[in-house]
Amino acid sequence: EDKVVQSPLSLVVHEGDTVTLNCSYEVTNFRSLLWYKQEKKAPTFLFMLTSSGIEKKSGRLSSILDKKELFSILNITATQTGDSAIYLCAVGVPRGFNNAGNMLTFGGGTRLMVKP
């Protein structure tokens, strides 16, 4: 059974701090790893990683994948109150007839609260 585990479950920091969120996985036939941010609505896409060691960066957020050790980290530097959200990690694997589907298996999420 495919498994994605995120840690920590929750985190409280102050504005300006740097945080690191972790995602480890055990899946068959790995295709990609995705990070999403979820505020009080739908998850919004942050990054997709497919290759080890290549950092993806967007503003204060960055992420990297290690396919040998089966984990990814999401870093947020100089945190702001607007970063408060649940961060979801998902791993994509091909499934179905002729690999027709790309199934995402999600971790349970990390709840980040940034205090002023």
Add this chain to the structure above:
Amino acid sequence: DAGITQSPRHKVTETGTPVTLRCHQTENHRYMYWYRQDPGHGLRLIHYSYGVKDTDKGEVSDGYSVSRSKTEDFLLTLESATSSQTSVYFCAISESSWADTQYFGPGTRLTVL
């Protein structure tokens, strides 16, 4: 934001009644998905579609059925709702099986009394 809408956005129903949730997209994406999100379980895939009339089960498909008669619409039906199906339901779309990036609709909060 991807053009995805879900209806209704909120629904309260009683145990044993049929319920249909609708997902509509304007992106002409081939792949569509239904997830449910529950505390402690994260997002779990119910069913997905890889084309018109082509659907398959996800990890928590029992008690649910789906239909896709048009590219833009993906319906999720609870034939006889139970309290365990109280959840937030999200629809997602993806352009191709290799692109993997799935974009989510706004969600439907369903309460089964």
